[in-house]
Amino acid sequence: MPTATENATTTDLKQLTADIVKRAMQGGATAAECVAKEGDEFSTVVRMGEVETLKEAGSRALGVRVFFGQRAASTHTSDFSAEGIRTLVESALALSKITSEDPFGGLPEASLLGSLPGDLDLYSDDVYSLPSADRIAYARRAEKAALDFDVRIKNSDGGSFDAGTGRKVLANSLGFVGEYRRSSCSVAAVPIAMTDDGAMQRDYWYAVSRSLAGLESPEKVGRIAAERTVRRLGARRVKTAQVPVVFDPMVSSSILGHIYEGVNGDSVYRGASFLAGKLGEKIAAENVTVIDDGTIVGGFGSSPFDGEGVPSRRKAIIERGILTNYLLNTYTAKKLNMTTTANASRGLAGTPGIGVGNFFLQAGVKTPQQIIADIPDGLYVTEFLGQGVNLVTGDYSRGVSGLWIRNGELTFPVEEITVAGNLKDMFFHISEIANDLEFRGSVAAPTLRIDGLTVAGE
Amino acid sequence: MPLLPGPAHLNPVATTLNIPNSRFFFHRYGFAEADLEKYLSAALSAGGDYADLYFEYLSSTSLSVDESLVKSASQGISAGCGVRVISGERTGYAYTDDLSPERILHAARTAALIASAPAKQTSAAFQQKPARSLYPVTLPSVNADILAKVDLLMRADKAARAYDPRIVEVRVGFADEQRNILVVGSDGALAEDSQPLARLNVNCIAKTEAGISARGSAGGGGRVALDYFSTDASPEHFANDAARQAILQLDAREAPAGDMEVVLGPGWPGVLLHEAVGHGLEADFNRKQTSAFAGLMGKRVASDKCTIVDNGTMPWRRGSLNVDDEGNTPQNTVLIENGILKNYLSDKLSSKLMGIHNTGNGRRESYEHIPMPRMTNTYMLAGQDDPHDIIRSVKNGLYAVNFGGGQVDITNGKFVFSASEAYLIEDGKITAPVRGATLIGNGPDVLTRVSMVGHDLKLDEGIGTCGKDGQAVPVGVGIPTVKIDRLTVGGTAKREAPPLMQ
The missing domain is CATH 3.30.2290.10 (PmbA/TldD superfamily)
Structure with a gap:
């Protein structure tokens, strides 16, 4: 019977991961890597003024990856008992016997390993500084601000406050041991507006920060959520047409996300991306510059090292429309005969994937209002529905809702329509980029105008 | 029941209830x-x-x-x-x-x-x-x-x-x-x-x-x-x-854009039901009156050819459960019977607060998650029509047989599902394959436009994972060949329609 008696707060995870690597090597591995993750979370939802849920917990887990020559395998567990750890290591070693020899596998070159010096300001213990009652008050204030904003806000899916901290430790048999902590907190509101005929609309808004001190006020969040919700009331369909489409930053970051997926080294080497084989070529309009930077102080996508222990860095992905870099880890870099860009992402299980630092499209100079003002008839998109994107072909077709642009102004809300095109063309047709770049996550883009898309409706 | 899935050689499953004893x-x-x-x-x-x-x-x-x-x-x-x-x-x-x-x-x-x-x-x-x-x-x-x-x-x-x-x-x-x-x-x-x-x-x-x-x-x-x-x-x-x-x-042409007749093939296209009505009938949304289906119990939400169930009791199925994640026994629940809304999917909390029967749909992703009402295997019962007749009845439309995923906004009822394999129907015949396109509609009324239902009910092959409030659970879907008289197809092909008119 396993007994788990070690306490999460007292276990030295650095020592533990280094020990596990050592045990794997003693067991016959030719290289090994161990990751430990430890985190805690708090969340509360207040609905119609009453606490609906209150959740609080902590958890931790270990993952190990071993190499047996050119064969690799991995295991993970939440069982930190002596027996749990023995099973973790022994299973990985046994499993590595059945995988194939892959000459492209392996840890990064030892010379590439390291951790960024200095404080990236990713952790603030103030996210837990509030007593429970005040955390609930944050959620309640956000919801109340939304409910008070307009008489048509008659219902709510709640206001919420979330906080969490996480610690990640990585060790490998080349002597690398690194760790970092990150924190975040967020406040959100999801109001529901209703017209007299009973038709309902819902929207939301949230603020997120690495520190409580940096978090926007719940009142502001509730007010924006309510504005976004009320303006959807009375939404109608429009006729099928080709018109200019403007994407607000909440949805333009999703469009930029397809560049991120398209330059993912894993999709690139297997030819599964519309951007495979395009390095050095023009893939977007001249005004498009996209950066990935894992070193931004306080950034949501920042970390001192990537999932394989390579220091994070800044690189241009697209410079004035030219594709300049893919996102690579050690494996995909070897497959493409290139060098890792420090974009390995390491979960607990399996081989490392590809992740981003802070991935963003550089802002332009016009305001969103100026961009809209140029358009006689067009669509302003505020929400996507569905995932109709094919990265191999670039085919793009998604449900949208938003507002209709008429004579340079937002006029009436629209819904139950789609926007479609092809990613290979869409980035060439970004005709305007606004000045409103703001990080609300690790992928961010300003308001964009894209031409040549088909809006399908009646 | 004609729906027993799975290869015939698998052991028949005891239909009686018994006390499990795994301890x-x-x-x-x-x-x-x-x-x-x-x-x-x-x-x-x-x-x-x-x-x-x-x-x-x-x-x-x-x-x-x-x-x-x-x-x-x-x-x-x-x-x-x-x-x-x-x-x-x-x-x-x-x-x-x-x-x-x-x-x-x-x-x-x-x-x-x-x-x-x-x-x-x-x-x-x-x-x-x-x-x-x-x-x-x-x-x-x-x-x-x-x-x-x-x-x-x-x-x-x-x-x-x-x-x-x-x-x-x-x-x-x-x-x-x-x-x-x-x-x-x-x-x-x-x-x-x-x-x-x-x-x-x-x-x-x-x-x-x-x-x-x-x-x-x-x-x-x-x-x-x-x-x-x-x-x-x-x-x-x-x-x-x-x-x-x-x-x-490789040979697909542009998908059409706009409203048209759509025929769904049998099986996985049942994702339509999951998005258009399934989520909207989960009791938590209706208890809070946040679903577009709130207040429609006993009312017509589909054509009389449509009977839709959520059935957690099917042997070997991906969405099935012997007990739900609150310890209750899942059931075969009729959601819509001949077009009339009959039941919500409930868990312990919502059945107690709403005073309704617990359908055993309380599920959660893992021990880290709070249970809530979720679907199991959701499908439409077979109808009377011959699938070939259904195709023949369409002059100009889309025949969609494979889908990626879907999504729904349960509050305004709008849903999408994305076709990954579809063909044009021209003069009653299936013709050219078209590129992937999203289909969009309104949950509370899309099924009122189902005019034909095939006799060829099929369930999907066991690939579905449903996400709700950040929790993923395995589910199943199924549908016979159906004809929807009007649905919006989100392609790119230009039509000979006049330019935009409001």
């Missing part, structure tokens, strides 16, 4: 019922109305073959306990991945804080209810010989590459898990289950000499043992289907 947690962790009572008492120490403990021990394996190499193999174990306390409409929740008595007690005392009243006494003795045995595997897939799984993947890789020389990339994955759960409630309920789940996936990329690329994917499985994949659901079956789709897409 997994009692053996592995040395639990005694007195310990469980102690934890529940701690959970009710601040006076909640109800408390439950959800213990989970999940072992999983995954394998992938890529470029004809076994590139990754992974095994994992995740175990923990979630403690829930309900006080009125409030829920307190805490969990621990450390199953020592101190940590469970700590979680129980944390969850207890949702209430603020004198401590409650829990019931004296636990009662285990009889349960179905829908997936009686003798050797769980997770414990099966890993080399047998490697062999399945290699066969799929070989078959896909042999399908056509234009198949240039093949990636095959196999994932399985065995989830042991124990649920005990302060009402004396005790339920256990051991839930297998296995799935094989094939992804192909085809490329022409001219440089045109396309992809295809297929997969399937269920709550089955490894031998399931040595039957009709063979690696070759999935590989051929994935390769066929990729090759087909």
Whole structure:
């Protein structure tokens, strides 16, 4: 019977991961890597003024990856008992016997390993500084601000406050041991507006920060959520047409996300991306510059090292429309005969994937209002529905809702329509980029105008 | 019942209910019922109305073959306990991945804080209810010989590459898990289950000499043992289907744009039902009046040809459960009968607060999550029409047979689902394949435009995963061939319509 008696707060995870690597090597591995993750979370939802849920917990887990020559395998567990750890290591070693020899596998070159010096300001213990009652008050204030904003806000899916901290430790048999902590907190509101005929609309808004001190006020969040919700009331369909489409930053970051997926080294080497084989070529309009930077102080996508222990860095992905870099880890870099860009992402299980630092499209100079003002008839998109994107072909077709642009102004809300095109063309047709770049996550883009898309409706 | 899925050789499943006797947690962790009572008492120490403990021990394996190499193999174990306390409409929740008595007690005392009243006494003795045995595997897939799984993947890789020389990339994955759960409630309920789940996936990329690329994917499985994949659901079956789709897409033309007649093929296109009506009928949304279906009980929401059920009692199915994650028995629930809305899908909290029958749909992703009403296997019953007649009845439309995923905004009812294999219908005949396109509609009225329902009900092959509030659970869907008189197709092809007119 396993007994788990070690306490999460007292276990030295650095020592533990280094020990596990050592045990794997003693067991016959030719290289090994161990990751430990430890985190805690708090969340509360207040609905119609009453606490609906209150959740609080902590958890931790270990993952190990071993190499047996050119064969690799991995295991993970939440069982930190002596027996749990023995099973973790022994299973990985046994499993590595059945995988194939892959000459492209392996840890990064030892010379590439390291951790960024200095404080990236990713952790603030103030996210837990509030007593429970005040955390609930944050959620309640956000919801109340939304409910008070307009008489048509008659219902709510709640206001919420979330906080969490996480610690990640990585060790490998080349002597690398690194760790970092990150924190975040967020406040959100999801109001529901209703017209007299009973038709309902819902929207939301949230603020997120690495520190409580940096978090926007719940009142502001509730007010924006309510504005976004009320303006959807009375939404109608429009006729099928080709018109200019403007994407607000909440949805333009999703469009930029397809560049991120398209330059993912894993999709690139297997030819599964519309951007495979395009390095050095023009893939977007001249005004498009996209950066990935894992070193931004306080950034949501920042970390001192990537999932394989390579220091994070800044690189241009697209410079004035030219594709300049893919996102690579050690494996995909070897497959493409290139060098890792420090974009390995390491979960607990399996081989490392590809992740981003802070991935963003550089802002332009016009305001969103100026961009809209140029358009006689067009669509302003505020929400996507569905995932109709094919990265191999670039085919793009998604449900949208938003507002209709008429004579340079937002006029009436629209819904139950789609926007479609092809990613290979869409980035060439970004005709305007606004000045409103703001990080609300690790992928961010300003308001964009894209031409040549088909809006399908009646 | 005509819907029994799965290969015929599988053992017939006992339809009677019996008391399962795995006692997994009692053996592995040395639990005694007195310990469980102690934890529940701690959970009710601040006076909640109800408390439950959800213990989970999940072992999983995954394998992938890529470029004809076994590139990754992974095994994992995740175990923990979630403690829930309900006080009125409030829920307190805490969990621990450390199953020592101190940590469970700590979680129980944390969850207890949702209430603020004198401590409650829990019931004296636990009662285990009889349960179905829908997936009686003798050797769980997770414990099966890993080399047998490697062999399945290699066969799929070989078959896909042999399908056509234009198949240039093949990636095959196999994932399985065995989830042991124990649920005990302060009402004396005790339920256990051991839930297998296995799935094989094939992804192909085809490329022409001219440089045109396309992809295809297929997969399937269920709550089955490894031998399931040595039957009709063979690696070759999935590989051929994935390769066929990729090759087909090489010649696809632009999809049409705008409203038109749409015919859905049988099986996985049932994702329409999951998005258009399924989520909107989950009781939590209706209790809070946030669903576009709120207040429509007893009203017409579909044509009289439509009868839709959520059935958690189907042997071997991916969405099926012997007990739900609150310890209740899942059912075959009629959601819509001949077009009339009949039932919501409920869990413990919503059935109590709404005064409705508990349909046994309380599910959660893991011990870290609060349960809520979720679908199991959702499908439309077969109708009378011949599928060929359905196609012949369409002058100009779309025939969609394969889909990616879908999504719904339950408040305004708008939903999408994305076709990955579709054809034009011209003058009653299926003609050219078209590129992927999203279909969009309005849940509360889309099914009122179902004018024909085929006699060819099919369930999907076991690939669905549903996400709600950040929680993923396995589900099934199914549908016969149906004709929808009007649905919006989100393609790019220009039509000879006049430019925009408001």
